Amino acid sequence: MTSAEHDQAALSPAAQVTITGRNVDVPEHFQERVNAKLAKIEKLDPSLNSFHVELQHEPNPRREAQAQRVQITATGKGHLARAEAKEDSFYAALESAVGKLERSLRKVKVRREISRSGHRAPKGAGQVAAELAQEAEQTRQSEGKYDVDPYAGQFEDFEPGHIVRNKLHPATPMSVDDALSEMELVGHDFYLFIDAETQRPSVVYRRHAFDYGLIALAPEAEIPAVPAE
Incomplete structure (x- = not known):
């Protein structure tokens, strides 16, 4: 293995990675950025065995600041993690989605540590939980609870009160x-x-x-x- 190949392997996760684009082509340099980000995410949960990253451009002039959407789905042994973000560029959306996925995995890791230790969690775990809670609250305040519409662009004529x-x-x-x-x-x-x-x-x-x-x-x-x- 050459030095360049070794560096590339170090920046790629061991899990299978699938990157798809809807209404957009995914350039090679963006795929490399995705692999580098997912390699770090994989270290939080070694049981993850596959990642699916989907890019979608939503041509809505009224929502240009959220026109580029990135969704990451990570699967492991019997569990699944998902994060989505919409920004004005795919790079920004990737950063946001990876950040959400990382926070979710860290919260679950702490939660499992607390659960294994019993109802009376050690002080260290309690401190970590409090910090994560504060971080989650700050994230919700900055992003807004309803900023991301999971069904945006899927229905042309929406009538309230219908099961969609x-x-x-x-x-x-x-x-x-x-x-x-x-x-x-x-x-x-x-x-x-x-x-x-x-x-x-x-x-x-x-x-x-x-x-x-x-x-x-x-x-x-x-x-x-x-x-x-």
Whole structure:
């Protein structure tokens, strides 16, 4: 292996990388930038075995500042992580999407460390969790909760109140901790799953900072009566 080939290998992830463009050609120098960024991401989760990066140009004159879209989907052993960003250039969108993906993977890593240590997390893990929560809050404030429309450009005539998308997911039972990790990895504010302990359809959702909520469905007979005031 030559020196140049060795340097190129060092800047490429071991996982499989697929880069596609919708309405745009992907130049070689951009592919090299993608590989270099993903090589760093891969170190956060060695179980990742593939990355799919999609570029899309959205020709909307009213949204020129968000015309270039980059979506990164990373898959591993039984889990998936996704991040998306829209900017005025593909390079800026790549930086933003990689940053989101990195934050998600770091949050899940800390969450698993806290879970393994029990309810009373060591001080070090608690400090890291607090820092990540603060960083996530700053990111939400700077980007805006509704800045990215996941369905933008997919529907020409939109009528409010209609179901615009249907999705089916496998109902594999999992623990609440695993559901929280999956929610962080896909970058959503909620996650629907079957609770392995209760076998009930349940939803975990994001509340404030590093706090979460849990909602579960149960037969009416199993729900405790609310005492009258």
